[in-house]
Amino acid sequence: MELSAEAIWLATAAVDMRTGIDGLSLHVQQALGRPPCDGTAYVFANRRRTRLKMVCWDGTGVWMCLRRLH
Numbered sequence: 001m002e003l004s005a006e007a008i009w010l011a012t013a014a015v016d017m018r019t020g021i022d023g024l025s026l027h028v029q030q031a032l033g034r035p036p037c038d039g040t041a042y043v044f045a046n047r048r049r050t051r052l053k054m055v056c057w058d059g060t061g062v063w064m065c066l067r068r069l070h
């Protein structure tokens with residue numbers, strides 16, 4: 001399966017990496033004022049910018065990906 005997004009938004013404020021799909025979706029709604037299920041990929045980073053999380057709606061569910069940066 002290939003995940004594709006219509007656009008990519010990068011949140012500039014740090015988030016707690018323990019936050020799951022529901023918390024990040026709520027952050028998209030409240031902080032960015034956008035619907036989390038609009039086909040856009042939303043990327044979040046921790047305070048030290050060593051980890052990234054991405055949430056993206058694929059039409060049937062939400063994908064959450066985590067990337068550790070070295």
